Amino acid sequence: MTEATLTGRVAIVTGGQGGIGRAIVARLLRDGARVAVFDLSGNEQASRDSVLRINCDVTVQANVETALASVREALGPVQILVNNAGLLGPVARVIEITTETWRRVTDVNLTGTFVCCKAVASDMVQAGYGRIINIASVQGKEGMELAGAYAASKAGVIALTKTLGKELATSGVLVNCITPTAVDGGMIDEIEDQRRAYILDRIPMKRFCSVDEVAAMVAWLASDECSFSTGGVFDLSGGRSSY
Template identity: 50%
Template sequence: MSSSRRFKGRKAIVTGGASGIGLGVCARLAFEGAQVAVWDMSEDALALAGDSIGASVTTIRVDITDPQAVERARDETLAALGGIDILVASAGITGPNTTVAEYPVDAWRQVIDVNLNGLFYCNRAVVPSMIAGGYGRIVNVASVAGKEGNPNASAYSASKAAVIGLTKSLGKELAKNNITVNCVTPAAVRTPIFDQMTQAHIDYMLSKIPIGRFGTVEEVTALICWLASKECSFTTGGVFDVSGGRATY
């Protein structure tokens, strides 16, 4: 891990920050000098994340599907950190692995509510503070499934495609405000989200990666943290693959 202090003085929010890619991002941001607010649903995971990362972390339990709860968490973050410079929106769920014809409507709504609506609420909530501060970096975690569509994962694929569209739109809106908005589209990374998938679906995803292995949290974290840094000053509305060669465009 880099020993630079490129995030010294920066204040960051990471959603889904208590596990998987989000936890990796929290740890690296904190290691490189940021004050980090970890947003997550799991109180137990938040406690473990706070203990493992250290004193530069504020943990906040929030249901991102509730816009009022997101605004309360935003206000709590502002009170604790004194500002918001960075948002990494990594919270997400996979939903069931089944065909469109058999996809449960309630499950469809839940996936869209977490992966798209929740991400929108978080993006929306931080923009005023970033504009007021004259600086911001937003990084949304989408998926290669949003570009290519995975069979038996229609809600997940659709929600991540929508995240890409939202990112492009917001990036253009904020282009003159010294705020960049980009997204990453990882192929499969072995994290606790695998527990939500069937083994057949996991095997399918691996078969599509030319490098022949899953990505690592560290590899995705490195890209996200560049996009979240001051160095990323002339790139906005971008879509960045971490796919082991899978992405076809």
């Protein structure tokens, strides 16, 4: 991938203040895009770089619509949406978590992705061009003990991606998702050592994914080089996933 492949593009990255989100933002900027971040922690870094940082809870439709209006005004129409905001939730068995926890995790990971897709996709369809990249997880394919709400929400993101990809297939808007295994530098840092070791042991390459490896795949899916893939689920699992 050469640099500046995204020149002239406007991108939104949700959860862009987190570990993976920061790497995606840096990569899209490097490739020439202008980038807006929707995150809970808002405008605190507004003056430190060229990124438009908007305080936005992706689960709240009115928040997302207002944030999108600000992006349109400041940067112009949006061609790239990266749905990356996410919440791991507690490490606990399904029968032990509260319904409130279940709702919060699925609300951020799945409903937040839906809300952002819904807000952004119609403009893209009208323009006849767009790239939507949803950050799912290998756990959405396989399930994962002690992470039931998270795994179920990511399975939902995969199904949403496949569905929206089919619905928009002739519109010029491509919708794909990626399914990383554990990534160093993000929410995996919240996990205690024993569980980290267990997850590491299941990865044939015997290392975690890096944030830059996630960002590189996102950059390709956001570019014109990606032209015949939609509704796709892209593996980043160091050999763990067999489908």
